[in-house]
Amino acid sequence: QVQLVESGGGMVQAGGSLRLSCAHSGRTFSWYGMGWYRQAPGKEREFVAAMLWIGGRTYYADSVLGRFTISRDNTKDTLYLQMDTLEPEDTAVYFCAATLGPGLWTPEKYGYWGQGTQVTVSS
Numbered sequence: 001q002v003q004l005v006e007s008g009g010g011m012v013q014a015g016g017s018l019r020l021s022c023a024h025s026g027r028t029f030s031w032y033g034m035g036w037y038r039q040a041p042g043k044e045r046e047f048v049a050a051m052l053w054i055g056g057r058t059y060y061a062d063s064v065l066g067r068f069t070i071s072r073d074n075t076k077d078t079l080y081l082q083m084d085t086l087e088p089e090d091t092a093v094y095f096c097a098a099t100l101g102p103g104l105w106t107p108e109k110y111g112y113w114g115q116g117t118q119v120t121v122s123s
Helices: none
Strands: 003-007 010-013 018-025 033-039 046-052 058-060 068-073 078-083 092-099 117-122
Touching: 003 092, 018 033, 018 092, 018 117, 033 068, 033 078, 046 068, 046 078, 058 068
Parallel strands: 010 117
Antiparallel strands: 003 018, 018 078, 033 046, 033 092, 046 058, 068 078, 092 117
């Protein structure tokens, strides 16, 4: 059974940093890609960053470009999201997700999701 488990969320002041981790297990196949999404109260889930599993090409939302970095450690089966220069607008529940096919920017394309981790940025 495939499992995605996020960790690393918390509270931080504006300008601070956090690193989210997503440990994935149980798969017997290769992902097409993995990504991070976030959802703030009263808003739709939005794309943050994604990585193609083969080749490692990365993609970012304009709102986080230059501040967030997606990476992975294949030896630990873990996906990361390094978040720097955090802003209050980054406050949300952050989800890790994995997909077997294209459509990295579309949450409906992801078949596997973690439970989410809360990130709160105070001003």
